[in-house]
Amino acid sequence: MTLHSLPLFVRLAGRPVILLGEGEAADAKRRLLERAGAVIADERTDAALAVVAIAEAREAGEAVARLKARGILVNAVDRPDWCDFTLPAIVDRDPVLIAIGTGGASAGIAAALRQRLETLLPAGLGGLATALYQSRTALRAKWPAIDDRRRALGRALAPGGALDPLEASAEAVPAWLADAGVTGSGLLTIQLRSADPDDLTIREARLLGLADQLYFRADVPRAILDRARADAIRVPSAGPPIAPGPGLAIYMEMA
Template identity: 35%
Template sequence: MTHYRAPLNDRIRDPSMGTTNPDRTENFTYFPAFIHVTGKKVLVLGGGEVATGKLRILSKSQADITVVAPEICDDIAVMVDEGRIVWESTPFVDTMVNGAAMVFDATDDPYLTARVKAATKRRNILLNVVDKTAQCDFIVPAILDRSPVMITISTGACAPALARIIRQRLETVLPATMSQLARVARDARQKVADHLHDNVSRQRFWTHFFQRGLQTHSARSICPEDVDLALRQFVPDGSSATVPGGQTLMADVHVDNAFDLPHGIARAIETADIVFHEDHIADDILTLARRDATVIPIGCITLDEHPERKRESIAQQSKIFARQGFNIVTLTQPITH
């Protein structure tokens, strides 16, 4: 089978592109990344409530955590008793940071902070001084925990309260069952790869599987048997060469930003393989498309010499691509005078 391929969506990467939001061109102050800390040393200085907050997050990782403090509060003492962290009660010395992947300073002691900063800088170790952004090599974002799914929100330390509010709103949108859904998918990746040998089939399968699994009206958790059922339904007669038909949608867009876009249209754009769009569709909306999606401008249908013929041509192209298993979205916008 021959599949259509075209240049990928570069709208979210091209700084020269016009945009409805000029602030999007602002450079990152902090680079967003996740650090692998399994089996690595992480040092936390301080034994009070501030240190406790960091330790609650760190203890969910598989890092080797050491707390340096002359005294520790009850919550930290429980973590020590449970064997989740190690407590070092002796005064801080520079060599304590040796071999650490990162260091957290939660002491609120400017003199000690200066010593710690000098020690970590000499050893090229990342340092976070809690609530002292100017002293930090890295910051910790607001976290929405749906392990193994981890969603982080950061304002680059300029508005932490806003990041917390965004996280709280997302808590009400993303179901708790997302955790189980991700675990089931993780364990089934090889099984799905054994059944579906091409990327198009696998991508289509997982898209459909996750969409069904994230439906808010689902009353039960996803289990491994759901993957088996989905594979049987997705691949008739056990043929791994079968690619199911894709979906097509032609939508009139009446807004100029992604926030006000109807949820159904937004979800269609996010899962589309190919997006046809009129020239005056806002870039803010087009950035919803996946990075690997093909985004194709089609001018302005209404102003075309033969608008109905052009609509029919796009509809025919969409059908061809859909038969190859692609999801197609065509976005038009009525002209107002």
């Protein structure tokens, strides 16, 4: 499955971003860029990014062409076919940022999902993230191997875990570090009931997110493999491996 865009988080604090246009659309983009610390600039400025919020199509098209000719990446408001990048709907739980984009297909869907997520994500989520960041020395001391740390965090952050992001607060981190045990490893088998990744159970989806190695038959669809970590080793296999590598290995086949 091909991504229509690669989501990126760009640090704009103190950096110029060209903004062209007037009215509500331009004002909305200005507020968002200023919130990110960008310096709003005119077309003559040397910048890497530009937002064109010009209502009149011909004038907007000419501005987009001029900017792109200079190698500047452009967002053209309400004209997705002209965009090099889009600006997502954002859920802010500093330092946690959740960006929702549709590639310009439907800003309404992105906004609706943002509103739904705002009601689901606790206000203390950012505090939990900050506490984990501040505990990174203790995490490395407890689990020197990066794969062990990742599995430990995966188990703790899973639904119902000690650090479930929808339930836990920053205060839970020290207690978890004191009590956390051995991380998961070994070989597990998942028999897929369908080729639709949405049919994965919560447990299966969580295991895919934790796996270090994926062994799979040829009929396992790419859409399901894409639910695993990007850095997980992927090995086509006619059957379960005799000697899987270290960490958590998963063998997948269609039922």
